[in-house]
Amino acid sequence: MRYLLILFIIFAIVNSVIAEDVDFFSQRKMMVEQQIQKRGVSDKKVLDAMLKVERHVFVPSDVRNLSYIDSPLPIGKGQTISQPYIVALMTELADLKVDDRVLEIGTGSGYQAAILAELSEEVYTIEIIPELAKRAEKLLKELAYDNIKVREGDGYLGWPEYAPFDVIMVTAAPPAIPEKLIEQLAEGGRMVTPVGEAGNQVLRLLIKKQGDVVEENIIPVRFVPMVHE
Ligand code: SAH
Numbered sequence: 001m002r003y004l005l006i007l008f009i010i011f012a013i014v015n016s017v018i019a020e021d022v023d024f025f026s027q028r029k030m031m032v033e034q035q036i037q038k039r040g041v042s043d044k045k046v047l048d049a050m051l052k053v054e055r056h057v058f059v060p061s062d063v064r065n066l067s068y069i070d071s072p073l074p075i076g077k078g079q080t081i082s083q084p085y086i087v088a089l090m091t092e093l094a095d096l097k098v099d100d101r102v103l104e105i106g107t108g109s110g111y112q113a114a115i116l117a118e119l120s121e122e123v124y125t126i127e128i129i130p131e132l133a134k135r136a137e138k139l140l141k142e143l144a145y146d147n148i149k150v151r152e153g154d155g156y157l158g159w160p161e162y163a164p165f166d167v168i169m170v171t172a173a174p175p176a177i178p179e180k181l182i183e184q185l186a187e188g189g190r191m192v193t194p195v196g197e198a199g200n201q202v203l204r205l206l207i208k209k210q211g212d213v214v215e216e217n218i219i220p221v222r223f224v225p226m227v228h229e
Pocket of ligand 1: 080081105106107110113126132156172227228
């Protein structure tokens with residue numbers, strides 16, 4: 001009798017875990033279709049990565065049930081994980097190739113880094129808040145993303161040891177585009193970054209062509225500010 005009871009409890013636990021995963025999967029599928037594809041992101045590789053990476057794993061437990069809503073969410077320390085559509089749009093704009101070397105500024109939860117790591121072999125990410133850097137590093141390691149290097153530091157300086165980068169993605173808004181980051185962009189490289197003061201930011205795509213930088217404004221956005229150390 002007791003064995004039966006234990007068996008039943010194990011069954012119930014396993015079942016609820018599976019049910020939650022299935023539910024999150026269907027929510028994620030809806031997120032990709034309704035929030036991302038419908039707004040015009042069409043790169044199959046980007047859509048597949050957004051479907052694969054479990055956003056709820058990167059979201060703190062108190063807001064986990066909101067993981068797949070059309071919104072940024074708090075991740076602690078006054079910071080946020082970006083809205084799914086913005087993550088997808090920025091990833092599509094970056095036009096990642098498998099052998100690209102990618103730098104992200106603003107690791108936050110580590111979610112965007114995981115998306116980047118699904119598409120490119122080498123991802124470097126810098127976070128200025130030590131607790132967030134440590135938490136993301138631990139989580140990404142648990143998830144076996146051994147192609148991501150996390151560093152605690154000031155993203156304004158870039159990561160000169162590994163420059164140049166084919167892609168630089170900035171996920172906090174600087175008032176103006178940091179010179180050091182432009183320097184660390186490879187020839188043919190793409191930089192995707194919000195820029196501007198709070199309330200007046202725009203998402204910008206920069207492409208380095210024959211040493212010159214071609215810039216394009218994409219859409220108005222709202223990001224947390226990129227702070228100086
Ligand atoms: N990409 C993140 C969301 C980032 S929110 C994700 O997927 O969850 C922006 C992050 O940029 C915050 O964690 C903030 O602490 C960090 N940040 C702000 N200024 C920075 C700087 N100068 N260097 C590195 N990180 C910075």
